Structure formats: structure tokens, C-alpha cells
Amino acid sequence: MNTPKISPTFSPILRNIDPNCKQDAIVIYRSQRPPQEISSRGEQRIQKMEVQSQENSDVVAKVATSYQNATGQSLNVSKVGSGALPVAAVEVSQNTLPALAEQPEVVAVIPNQKIRLIKPQKIDYSDLIAQEEKQKMTWGLQVLDIPKMWETSKGKGVKVAVLDTGVYSDHPALKGRVKDFIIVDHPNGRRITATPHFDAGEHGTHVCGTIAGGKTDKGVSIGVAPEADLLAGGVLIGNATLQTLIEGMAWAIEKGANIINMSLGLTYYEPLFAEIFDIILNQFDVLPVVAIGNENHGNTSSPGSAYNAFSIGALEKYSDDELGIAFFSSGASLVFPQDSPNKWVTKPDVAAPGTQVYSCIPPVQQPDGIYQYTYMDGTSMATPHVAGVVALLMSACPKAPLSKIVEVLKETAYHPGGEEMRPDNRWGWGQIQPVKALEALK
Numbered sequence: 300m301n302t303p304k305i306s307p308t309f310s311p312i313l314r315n316i317d318p319n320c321k322q323d324a325i326v327i328y329r330s331q332r333p334p335q336e337i338s339s340r341g342e343q344r345i346q347k348m349e350v351q352s353q354e355n356s357d358v359v360a361k362v363a364t365s366y367q368n369a370t371g372q373s374l375n376v377s378k379v380g381s382g383a384l385p386v387a388a389v390e391v392s393q394n395t396l397p398a399l400a401e402q403p404e405v406v407a408v409i410p411n412q413k414i415r416l417i418k419p420q421k422i423d424y425s426d427l428i429a430q431e432e433k434q435k436m437t438w439g440l441q442v443l444d445i446p447k448m449w450e451t452s453k454g455k456g457v458k459v460a461v462l463d464t465g466v467y468s469d470h471p472a473l474k475g476r477v478k479d480f481i482i483v484d485h486p487n488g489r490r491i492t493a494t495p496h497f498d499a500g501e502h503g504t505h506v507c508g509t510i511a512g513g514k515t516d517k518g519v520s521i522g523v524a525p526e527a528d529l530l531a532g533g534v535l536i537g538n539a540t541l542q543t544l545i546e547g548m549a550w551a552i553e554k555g556a557n558i559i560n561m562s563l564g565l566t567y568y569e570p571l572f573a574e575i576f577d578i579i580l581n582q583f584d585v586l587p588v589v590a591i592g593n594e595n596h597g598n599t600s601s602p603g604s605a606y607n608a609f610s611i612g613a614l615e616k617y618s619d620d621e622l623g624i625a626f627f628s629s630g631a632s633l634v635f636p637q638d639s640p641n642k643w644v645t646k647p648d649v650a651a652p653g654t655q656v657y658s659c660i661p662p663v664q665q666p667d668g669i670y671q672y673t674y675m676d677g678t679s680m681a682t683p684h685v686a687g688v689v690a691l692l693m694s695a696c697p698k699a700p701l702s703k704i705v706e707v708l709k710e711t712a713y714h715p716g717g718e719e720m721r722p723d724n725r726w727g728w729g730q731i732q733p734v735k736a737l738e739a740l741k
Contacts (some may be wrong), residue, residue, distance in 0.1 A: 304400040306409045306571050315379025321487070323411035325541055326359055327574045328375075330385040330582065344583065348383035355382050362402050369398040379488070379542070380549030384580060388488065407571040411542045412596060416502060416535050417562050417590045417600060417679045427655055427674070436520040437614055437653030439509070439684055440727045444734050445523055448688075451737065452695040453523025459510050459558045459690055460551030461683075462544065463503035467661035468496040470504060470671060472512040472521060473529070479554055481547075482533040488546040494548050500537045503662040505675055506562055507531060508658035509683035510690070513542065515672055521658050523687025526732040527694070530554050535563060545575065552583050557693055560686040562590040562679030564600035575604040580607060585702050588686040590678040592629035592645040596725060604633060604708035606644040609705055612727055613681040622730065625654050628678055630724035645728040648705075649712050651688075653681030688733045696740045703740065711735035 312322060331354045356378070374580045375390040391408065400408055404613040431437055434645055436446070458478070468477035480496040483489070511529050512522030534547040546561070551559050559579070565572070579585045591610040592600030603610035613628040624630075633644045654676045663670045685708075692704050713731030714721045722728045 301473065302397070302400050304405060304407050305396060306407070306569060308410050308412065308569060311499050313396075314409055316393070321390040323540075323542065324389050324391045325409045325411055325545060326387050326389045326399065327407040327409070327571075328355075328362060328387070328406060329406055330355060330578075331358060333662060344555070347621050348381065351524050352382040355385050357588055358385070358404050359387055362404050362703065366395075366399055370395045374399070374500040377719060380500045380520070381544050381553055383547070384549045384552060386545055386549070386575065386670050389439070389451045396470050405643075405723050407453055407566070407573050407574045409541065409569060411540050412533070412569075414539050414541060414544050414563055414565050416500075417564050417593055417677060429559050431519050431657060432517050435518050437657045439656055440520060440523065442614075442616070442622065442652055443523070443684065443688065443731065447734050448691050452693045454511065454527030454690040456685065456697070457524065457690040457693045458528045458530055458554070458556045458560070459524070460530040460531045460554070460556035461503060461507050461510065461530060461560045462507055462534045462547040462551065463560075463562060464500040465498040465503045466496055466507050466529070466531035467504045468531070468646060469497045470508070470659045470661070471506070472508055472659040474513065476511045476572070477507070480531045480533075481550055482536060483543045483546045483550070484536075485538045485540055485543055488542045489551060490653060491547065496531065499533060500659050501673070502535075502679065503533065505658040505673070506560060506679065506683045509656060509680065510560065510687045512659055519657070522689040523684055527687070527690040530556055541565065548575070548579065552585055552639040557587055558586050558588060558672060558686050558689050560588050560601070562681055562682050564590070564592060565602065568604065569601045572602040573607050576602065576605050576607045576741070580701070585704070586689060586701055588682055588689065593627045593677050593679075594629045596628075596630055598629045598631060600629060603645050604644070606633070608680070609685070610647045610727075611678055611682045612647035612650040612725070613676070613678045614730060615654035616652070624650060624725045625676070625705045627676070628653065628725070629658055632724050641703070643721045645724050645727070648722070649685065649708060649727045649729065649731050651681040651684040651731055653678050653684075654717050657678035685731060688731060688736075690739060691733065695737060699740050704736075707739040711739055
């Protein structure tokens with residue numbers, strides 16, 4: 300199985316089992332349609348996706364036929380979502396995996412492993428509550444100078460998909476913001492609609508609030524882009540897997556998402572996840588904004604460690620108002636195989652407020668009353684700050700290429716070590732400075 304198309308993670312999975320025992324996997328294949336023929340945003344993209352879905356079905360049929368001719372076995376394959384995304388769920392064995400990888404249309408084969416939430420911590424900051432109530436906004440919005448950005452845009456017209464634990468969309472701070480909602484089940488990857496929308500935990504609602512929430516009952520603004528639209532996909536419910544996540548990504552793209560926020564990770568390092576990001580970036584012009592992880596310096600979390608992910612580290616605010624990278628925030632310099640287009644990758648890409656982040660949660664009954672807001676720490680909390688900023692930039696500069704938006708966010712970021720230190724594996728390119736990024740785009 301020594302081929303760059305096969306994930307190295309298969310080796311420990313298949314080593315000690317019967318060679319004919321079937322395992323769930325994800326296959327990424329080559330689409331017939333060149334990336335430039337996919338409309339970047341809006342209704343035209345959705346219409347062309349319908350055409351691509353049929354074309355991709357033809358590719359899958361071709362792969363299945365070639366596979367059967369090579370192995371004498373039929374390929375159990377099912378499309379992901381509408382089929383517009385050139386990804387499918389398959390069953391492979393140790394004996395048949397090489398034959399699948401040999402098909403010229405196949406780009407990568409990845410085991411369908413579990414994904415997990417990058418868990419935050421709930422904390423109590425009574426002094427900070429008083430300060431933010433006085434300033435009428437969270438410290439993250441203050442540090443990023445978001446009110447200045449609001450003079451130009453509040454994110455109207457941009458769709459941000461949040462793939463997480465779901466969302467409590469009846470929260471007063473999210474009124475009118477959640478435009479669509481699904482649950483993706485395990486193990487079949489089925490899309491399930493549910494009313495009312497719910498959060499299997501608190502995480503998804505907290506993330507949604509930081510991206511596009513309004514004001515608390517005390518008048519504190521919590522959301523970076525309060526006029527952006529949210530698409531909430533519950534992909535972290537039960538024993539979620541890679542297939543669950545990709546189904547959620549496909550749904551988000553089909554619903555017209557411009558940005559996908561992922562505060563989650565795989566239980567192992569997956570180098571081939573970059574192939575999936577390559578598709579959604581280059582064929583559909585959708586930006587994955589991904590938490591880099593809470594495993595401390597020297598570690599990263601997949602898929603945030605993919606070279607083409609826009610991965611986010613967490614800033615914390617010290618008592619003297621100085622900013623630094625939170626101790627838990629992951630980061631590393633990664634060496635990829637020789638045939639990789641990017642042999643050396645430093646993560647995270649940028650940093651944003653990720654500690655003491657105040658946002659909404661589903662109502663919780665406590666002895667002294669009902670609580671609908673809380674503080675959390677984590678790169679999971681930094682990531683929606685960046686997703687919200689990207690929404691502001693997209694709304695303010697709708698013709699700006701996605702690659703240019705990412706470029707200016709990196710180039711205008713502040714690094715305390717100066718230009719020569721960028722990027723490093725703590726700050727990345729540095730703390731994002733949205734106002735400077737907007738000026739660079741105009």
C-alpha cells in the first residue's frame with residue numbers, strides 16, 4: 300500500500316485484521332469539470348453544481364467498473380450529499396485498497412475515522428463582565444476594532460456555515476440569523492431536519508454567537524458580523540466520523556456557504572485532508588476556517604494542520620492589557636512528504652481572541668436563575684472571530700478573490716517579533732488586524 304494516494308493511517312487499522320475484512324473509507328476523485336468553470340458565489344454556483352453532480356456520477360461509475368474488473372468484486376459506494384463534491388463513501392479491504400488507488404480518477408483514499416470537538420473550558424470572570432458591560436462589547440470585538448469595521452459592513456449577504464454540535468437558534472442573541480439547520484447522523488451520514496433547532500451541547504451556539512450574534516440583555520455586543528447569515532450543521536452528535544463531517548461540508552456548499560467554521564478535529568493526523576480543502580477552495584471558492592487545537596505548543600489538530608487550511612490560534616489578554624498566545628493554543632512546524640506541494644508548513648496561520656470569550660449558550664437552569672451566556676476558552680473561540688472578520692471583508696469587498704482576503708489578513712497581521720519572525724508556530728503571521736486588512740483590499 301505504498302502509494303501517496305492511500306492515507307498512511309490505513310496501516311495500523313488494517314495490519315492485524317483479515318485481509319478481506321471491509322472497512323469504511325472516503326475516496327476523493329478527480330472531477331471532470333475544471334475549477335474555473337464553477338461560479339464562485341451565488342445562484343449560478345448552485346445551478347452548475349447540479350450539472351457537476353451528474354458528471355461526477357459518471358466518474359464514480361467508471362471507477363466502480365474499473366475496480367470490479369481489477370478485483371472481481373463490486374465497489375460498495377455512496378455519494379456524499381448531492382454528489383457535486385467529488386467525494387464518495389466506499390468500503391475497502393487490505394486486499395482491494397491498492398486496486399482502488401490505482402484508478403487514474405482517484406486522488407486519495409482516507410479511512411473513515413472519528414472526529415471530535417476541540418473542547419473549550421467554561422470559566423467565570425466577574426471583573427471582565429463588568430468591564431464588557433461598560434464598554435458594551437466583548438474584549439475580542441474591542442481588540443479587533445470591530446466597531447470601525449461596522450462603519451463599512453456588518454456582514455450582510457455572506458453565509459457562514461458552522462459545523463459543530465448544532466445551535467439553539469431561538470436564543471434572543473441569534474434571532475433571525477440561523478437560515479438553515481441539519482443534523483448529520485452516524486454511521487450513515489444521513490441529513491436530518493429538526494424543528495426547533497437544537498444544540499447537543501453548548502459549543503455550537505457559543506460559536507454562532509461569536510460569528511453573528513447580536514446584543515445581550517445588558518446591551519453587550521457579542522458577534523463580529525451581526526448581519527451575516529448562519530447555516531448550522533450538527534456534525535458532532537454521537538459517534539461522528541470523517542464521513543459525517545464531509546457530508547456537513549457538502550451540505551454547506553450546496554446551501555451557498557462562503558465560509559465554513561470548524562472548531563473540531565480528527566483523532567489522528569490526516570495528511571490527505573488537504574485534498575478535500577483543495578476542492579472546496581478551488582472549485583467552490585469556500586474558505587475553511589479551522590481551529591488549530593488546544594493541545595499546547597508542539598502539537599496541531601487535523602484538519603487545521605492541512606497546508607491549505609486557514610487555521611487559527613488563540614490570543615489571551617493579560618492583566619496589564621498585553622496580548623499573548625494562550626498556553627493551550629497549539630502550533631507546530633510540519634514536514635510533509637517529498638511529493639507534497641508544500642514540504643514545510645507552519646501552523647497556525649493567524650491568531651485571534653480565544654480566552655475569556657463571552658457568547659450565548661442554550662438556557663441552563665441554575666439554583667440562582669437561568670443562564671443564557673457564558674465565558675469559554677479555546678482555539679474554538681478564536682476561530683469564529685476570524686470567520687466573522689472574513690464575513691465582514693467579503694461583504695465590504697464582494698469582488699475580492701478569496702485568496703486575496705486570506706493574503707491581506709496574513710500580511711497585515713501584527714507579530715510582536717516583527718516581520719522577520721513571520722510566520723512562527725505560536726503566532727503564525729500574527730494577530731489579525733481587520734481594519735488594516737480592509738484598507739489593503741480597497
